[in-house]
Amino acid sequence: MKKNHTEEDVYILAIESSCDETAAAVVKNGREILSNVISSQIALHTLYGGVVPEIASRKHIEKINQVVEAALLEAGMYLEDMDAIGVTYGPGLVGALLVGVAEAKAIAYAAGKPLVGVHHIEGHVSANFIEHPDLEPPFLCLIVSGGHTHLVIVKDYGEFEILGRTRDDAAGEAFDKVARAVGLGYPGGPKIDLAAKEGNPHAIKFPRAKVEGNIYDFSFSGLKSAVLNHINHANMMGEEIGVADLAASFQSAVVDVLVSHTVDAAKEYGFKKIAIAGGVASNSALRKGMGLACEKAGIAFYYPSPIYCTDNAAMIGTAAYYEYINGARAGWDLNAVPNLKLGER
Amino acid sequence: MRILGIESSSLVASVAVVDDEVLTAEYTVNFKRTHSQTLLPMLDEIVKMVELDLETIDAIAISGGPGSFTGLRIGSATGKGLGLALKKPLVSVPTVDAMAYNLYGSAYWVCPIMDARRNQVYTGIYDNRNGFSVIKEQCAMDILELVEELNEAGQKVIFLGDGVPVYKKQIEEKITVPYLFAPAHLNRQRAAAVAALGGLYYEEGKTISAAEHSPDYLRKPQAEREREANFS
Numbered sequence: 001m002k003k004n005h006t007e008e009d010v011y012i013l014a015i016e017s018s019c020d021e022t023a024a025a026v027v028k029n030g031r032e033i034l035s036n037v038i039s040s041q042i043a044l045h046t047l048y049g050g051v052v053p054e055i056a057s058r059k060h061i062e063k064i065n066q067v068v069e070a071a072l073l074e075a076g077m078y079l080e081d082m083d084a085i086g087v088t089y090g091p092g093l094v095g096a097l098l099v100g101v102a103e104a105k106a107i108a109y110a111a112g113k114p115l116v117g118v119h120h121i122e123g124h125v126s127a128n129f130i131e132h133p134d135l136e137p138p139f140l141c142l143i144v145s146g147g148h149t150h151l152v153i154v155k156d157y158g159e160f161e162i163l164g165r166t167r168d169d170a171a172g173e174a175f176d177k178v179a180r181a182v183g184l185g186y187p188g189g190p191k192i193d194l195a196a197k198e199g200n201p202h203a204i205k206f207p208r209a210k211v212e213g214n215i216y217d218f219s220f221s222g223l224k225s226a227v228l229n230h231i232n233h234a235n236m237m238g239e240e241i242g243v244a245d246l247a248a249s250f251q252s253a254v255v256d257v258l259v260s261h262t263v264d265a266a267k268e269y270g271f272k273k274i275a276i277a278g279g280v281a282s283n284s285a286l287r288k289g290m291g292l293a294c295e296k297a298g299i300a301f302y303y304p305s306p307i308y309c310t311d312n313a314a315m316i317g318t319a320a321y322y323e324y325i326n327g328a329r330a331g332w333d334l335n336a337v338p339n340l341k342l343g344e345r
Numbered sequence: 346m347r348i349l350g351i352e353s354s355s356l357v358a359s360v361a362v363v364d365d366e367v368l369t370a371e372y373t374v375n376f377k378r379t380h381s382q383t384l385l386p387m388l389d390e391i392v393k394m395v396e397l398d399l400e401t402i403d404a405i406a407i408s409g410g411p412g413s414f415t416g417l418r419i420g421s422a423t424g425k426g427l428g429l430a431l432k433k434p435l436v437s438v439p440t441v442d443a444m445a446y447n448l449y450g451s452a453y454w455v456c457p458i459m460d461a462r463r464n465q466v467y468t469g470i471y472d473n474r475n476g477f478s479v480i481k482e483q484c485a486m487d488i489l490e491l492v493e494e495l496n497e498a499g500q501k502v503i504f505l506g507d508g509v510p511v512y513k514k515q516i517e518e519k520i521t522v523p524y525l526f527a528p529a530h531l532n533r534q535r536a537a538a539v540a541a542l543g544g545l546y547y548e549e550g551k552t553i554s555a556a557e558h559s560p561d562y563l564r565k566p567q568a569e570r571e572r573e574a575n576f577s
Contacts, residue, residue: 047572054414054566058559061418065425065556079430095415098381102419105385106426110399332385 012324013082013107014317015068017100018092018120019147020051021310022063026075026082027317030325031129035074036307036314039063046186050176057095064103071313079111086320089117089330090340091147097336105332116320117330120311121342124277125154126322127308127315135302140271142262144286145278146172146187149218150342151261153269157322160343163265164216171254172280174220178227178250182243192247193283199248201285204230206253208260216261223253255289263293275302282306347402348547349388349427350540353380353420354412354440355459355507359536360388362397363544370395371537380419388423399431404552406543408534409437410561411467411485412459417560428555435558436543436551441483444506445471446538447531453501453523454480458508461485466508467563470495477542485563488512492519501525505532 009029016023020041026034041059045051072079087104090097101117108115125141137157143150149166169177172189179188184195206226209219227250234241266274274294280286281303294301308315337344352359352373358380361371370391374383392399407424410417428435444457451473459467466488470481481494488508492515495502504516505527513526526532546552565573 048568052566052568055568057414057418058562058566061421061425061559064422065429065554068429069556095418098415099418099422101381102384102422103426103429106423107430109385109389110427110430332389333382335379335381 010083010321010324011077011081012084012086012317012320013068013071013079014086014118014313014320015100015104016088016123016311016313016316017060017064018088018090018097019311020045020056021312022060022067023311023313024068024071025313025317026071026077027314027321030318030321031133033130033314034077035071036312037067037071037074038312039067042187049180049186051093053093053095056093057099060096060099064099068103068107079107082111082113084114084116084320084324086116086118086316086324088120088123088316089334090120090337092120092338094336094338097338101334101336105334109332114324115330115334116323116328117334118316118319118323119340119342119344121148121150122158122160122319123315125152125275126319127277127304128275128302129318130308130314131305132302135273135275138271139273139275140262140266140269141275141277142258143278144171144258144276144280146170146176148278151216151265152342158319158326162342164214164218164261166218166220167211168219168221169224171218171220171258172278174224174254175280177224181228181231182241182246184243189280189283192251193285195244196248196251196285199242199244199246201248201252203242203245204249206249208253208257216265218257218261220254223250251283251285255283255285258286259289259293262290263297263299266299267297271299273300273302277304277309279310282309346544346547348404348406348540348544349402350406350536350543351384351420351424352408352443352534352536352539353384353416354408354410355416355534357534358383358387359534360384360391361536361540362391362395363537363540368537371535373535375533380416384419384423399427402431402433404434404436404543404547406436406438406539406547407558408440408443408536408539410440411461411483411563412440414560414562417562421558421560425555425558433555434552435555436546437553437558437561438539438543438546439483439561440534441467441469442479443538443542444534445469445473446477446542447505447535448473448503448527449477450474451503453503453525454498456491456495456502456504457506458488458491458504458512459506460508460511464488466491466512483563488515489519492516496521503527507533
């Protein structure tokens with residue numbers, strides 16, 4: 001069962017439990033995914049219209065060993081073959097993070113392996129390395145998910161400069177809230193994406209928010225309010241709401257801002273490479289819009305497959321690899337840090 | 346038989362190694378630092394101190410709950426990770442049972458109380474006069490109902506647990522049977538008790554795989570209770 005394990009090869013067992021996916025993966029040399037196991041809780045949280053932290057934490061503890069064992073089995077390797085254990089320790093839901101952190105620490109300790117703590121967002125950025133062997137820092141990366149909206153310069157592996165972030169709602173959060181308001185349900189991203197395919201993105205004029213101060217910051221709460229006002233107004237007038245048109249118009253307002261901020265920043269800072277990451281990076285309109293804008297500007301555009309956009313442990317293994325070869329090691333007192341800042345150690 | 350005990354159901358973090366009738370090492374901390382920061386470094390400390398080879402343990406006994414949801418999960422995940430890596434079985438020891446085991450052979454009935462907030466305690470009742478025997482299995486209940494139940498039983502009783510400082514006044518006002526409060530060295534969770542009782546369960550074959558273990562919370566998540574209430 002054991003693979004040919006040469007001296008140079010580095011194998012990482014990675015664990016991710018920051019939100020509602022229990023995940024483990026085995027990653028070879030940072031970029032080759034030998035297994036990527038994800039136990040999703042989405043169906044369960046759909047009952048509540050969003051992630052319930054206590055329920056997420058309980059599910060993580062029930063599934064974690066099976067997920068880790070499946071990751072090793074699928075990779076055809078034993079724990080002894082691993083060079084290090086990588087684990088997400090923030091940001092995220094503290095109770096959820098703690099399950100992965102305690103599990104990873106105990107495994108690393110008992111197996112006598114080094115432990116590497118990974119920043120969840122660094123994981124998302126690193127998802128781009130998996131399928132693009134040519135992609136190396138520096139480049140510009142837009143990270144958009146249910147919890148995060150960041151525009152960052154990836155200066156080097158594990159080294160970031162944040163150019164912009166959301167002042168209020170995360171982009172994916174806006175998708176969730178709008179989807180709930182029009183009765184599409186949770187999770188909002190894929191449901192809006194699907195509904196929008198049948199709609200006209202120019203049907204309703206929603207605002208493209210500009211924020212005071214930093215031109216690369218984002219704001220989505222104004223847009224969200226505009227959508228909710230539109231719905232309330234239509235309801236008051238007894239007009240039927242065209243869900244497809246509304247979804248398409250809302251989505252286009254979000255995508256326009258994401259694309260223009262990112263491409264403007266690439267031009268200002270002279271980047272010829274743009275990558276996107278996070279759950280919203282699997283949105284078809286964002287991929288298309290960013291692709292067209294990059295093509296026009298002569299910029300190479302990178303994006304991960306949908307499976308590497310949403311939370312997974314393969315991306316954590318990739319990030320852990322670069323941390324590991326740079327000498328990063330976590331102690332047995334590693335704690336979950338729910339509001340961990342990008343670039344913080 | 347060598348049992349590793351892990352206890353993290355309350356503010357107390359505790360790890361212990363019991364070899365048959367001997368407590369080889371125990372490290373207990375009742376301090377504000379999180380279990381995530383303390384538990385594994387404490388285990389590392391005793392492993393070094395007593396030159397313990399983790400491969401030689403027979404089972405890992407976990408204080409299985411009830412208690413702090415997060416605390417229980419840190420203990421569980423630690424035990425599950427150790428069990429996975431060492432390929433050792435787990436024993437899930439009811440937390441209140443392990444607390445009562447602190448007072449093995451007590452002439453008084455034993456009543457551990459853990460503060461569960463809103464006048465509730467996690468508790469159980471034990472007649473340990475001939476060693477250790479469960480009268481009332483661990484549960485969550487109102488503190489005054491518990492006192493009433495003890496009054497009706499008419500037995501002398503000794504209380505312990507972090508519920509004592511919280512509910513001492515209410516107990517003293519309502520109780521009609523002779524009672525005691527256990528002193529500092531006996532009145533909190535201890536991994537030694539988890540490991541010792543876990544050893545008995547291990548000998549009875551009451552083990553589970555590391556994959557199977559999850560805490561016995563005795564309470565559903567609040568969101569689930571509210572959802573059920575809305576549907577009924």
